[in-house]
Amino acid sequence: MGQGSPTLLCDRSKTDEFTYNFLTEFFLLYDNLPIWFHRLISFNFAWRNVPVGGASPASAVQNYLYDRTISMSLVGVQALTSFPAQLAKMDSRATRLLELREALELAGRDQPPALGEERSNVAVRNLTLATPNRVTLAEGLTFQVDKGAPILITGPNGAGKTALARVLLGLWNTSGRDMQVSVPRSLSIVPQRPYLAPGCLGDQVTYPKRFRLDQDAGQAGKALSAVGLEHLLERQEHGWNAYCAWEEVLSGGEQQRLALSRALFHQPDFALLDECTSMVAADAEERLYDGVTAAGVTPLTMSQRLFLPKLHKQELRLGVDSASRWSLAQLQNGSG
Numbered sequence: 437m438g439q440g441s442p443t444l445l446c447d448r449s450k451t452d453e454f455t456y457n458f459l460t461e462f463f464l465l466y467d468n469l470p471i472w473f474h475r476l477i478s479f480n481f482a483w484r485n486v487p488v489g490g491a492s493p494a495s496a497v498q499n500y501l502y503d504r505t506i507s508m509s510l511v512g513v514q515a516l517t518s519f520p521a522q523l524a525k526m527d528s529r530a531t532r533l534l535e536l537r538e539a540l541e542l543a544g545r546d547q548p549p550a551l552g553e554e555r556s557n558v559a560v561r562n563l564t565l566a567t568p569n570r571v572t573l574a575e576g577l578t579f580q581v582d583k584g585a586p587i588l589i590t591g592p593n594g595a596g597k598t599a600l601a602r603v604l605l606g607l608w609n610t611s612g613r614d615m616q617v618s619v620p621r622s623l624s625i626v627p628q629r630p631y632l633a634p635g636c637l638g639d640q641v642t643y644p645k646r647f648r649l650d651q652d653a654g655q656a657g658k659a660l661s662a663v664g665l666e667h668l669l670e671r672q673e674h675g676w677n678a679y680c681a682w683e684e685v686l687s688g689g690e691q692q693r694l695a696l697s698r699a700l701f702h703q704p705d706f707a708l709l710d711e712c713t714s715m716v717a718a719d720a721e722e723r724l725y726d727g728v729t730a731a732g733v734t735p736l737t738m739s740q741r742l743f744l745p746k747l748h749k750q751e752l753r754l755g756v757d758s759a760s761r762w763s764l765a766q767l768q769n770g771s772g
């Protein structure tokens with residue numbers, strides 16, 4: 437390098453020094469950028485950034501090597517500190533894979549819910565009801581629901597009422613020695629918080645089927661009146677074809693009634709009614725349930741309390757303080 441070179445570099449030294457410091461900081465912080473890039477840039481600036489009246493290129497290289505040693509050490513320390521977190525992530529992935537393998541093995545061994553088989557009743561035998569993280573909610577659960585003989589499934593919060601609904605719908609895994617869970621194909625659910633599909637008023641009643649005015653208006657009209665929502669048809673300017681954000685326009689109780697109207701429209705043989713009238717005025721509940729049974733739908737009613745006992749034949753109580761944590765009783769008032 438000639439004599440004139442340092443003078444030229446001195447003129448640019450302030451900017452270069454700032455850029456050098458900035459880039460060094462940057463690469464120290466974001467060490468996941470390729471190390472070679474860091475080396476290349478740093479070396480380039482170290483070579484050019486000789487301070488005013490100062491060091492030779494040789495000492496600039498020395499500075500660079502010193503910086504690089506520090507930065508590499510920091511990179512190493514950072515890698516070491518992040519290692520436990522990475523290990524935990526790997527461990528959780530491996531655990532999930534093992535769980536999946538176990539679930540697949542179990543599915544091969546135990547009988548899954550016989551969703552494909554046509555059955556005329558709901559039959560559950562020796563079921564161990566458990567959450568996905570294997571907290572047992574009930575053991576040896578056994579009951580049967582025949583057509584026309586509604587069952588009331590009660591229990592406090594967290595007892596497993598919705599969990600049982602999920603098992604019957606085939607959404608949760610089942611286990612238990614000699615276990616049997618058989619349900620008819622014609623089984624639907626009316627949940628506590630209904631899903632209101634984007635679509636017209638007709639679509640809300642016929643969900644998941646798309647509403648066809650010429651085919652569905654009659655049956656949908658009957659279903660809407662049975663749940664006391666016939667006024668919606670008049671209230672909406674476009675009748676069945678009215679569109680709006682239903683979850684904003686309808687009250688909680690109206691949304692629940694609308695969800696119930698779906699069961700009356702489709703008329704499945706059995707329906708899991710999971711606290712589906714919790715927001716409906718108490719004096720209207722009985723009429724709604726009468727409408728369900730009159731439509732030939734047999735309810736499996738999930739409720740925290742003994743609810744409309746005269747409409748149900750038996751009570752399955754979950755969360756009972758015994759070894760198996762459930763009990764089954766016939767209801768004397770069950771209507772025939």
Ligand SMILES: Nc1ncnc2c1ncn2[C@@H]1O[C@H](COP(=O)(O)OP(=O)(O)OP(=O)(O)O)[C@@H](O)[C@H]1O
Binds near residue numbers: 567595596599
């Ligand atoms: N996806 C899930 N993973 C793990 N545990 C769950 C899951 N869903 C529910 N649980 C647990 O399963 C237990 C039973 O829940 P479930 O919803 O069936 O109770 P419930 O009897 O319907 O209660 P509530 O009357 O409050 O609706 C609860 O302890 C709940 O925390």
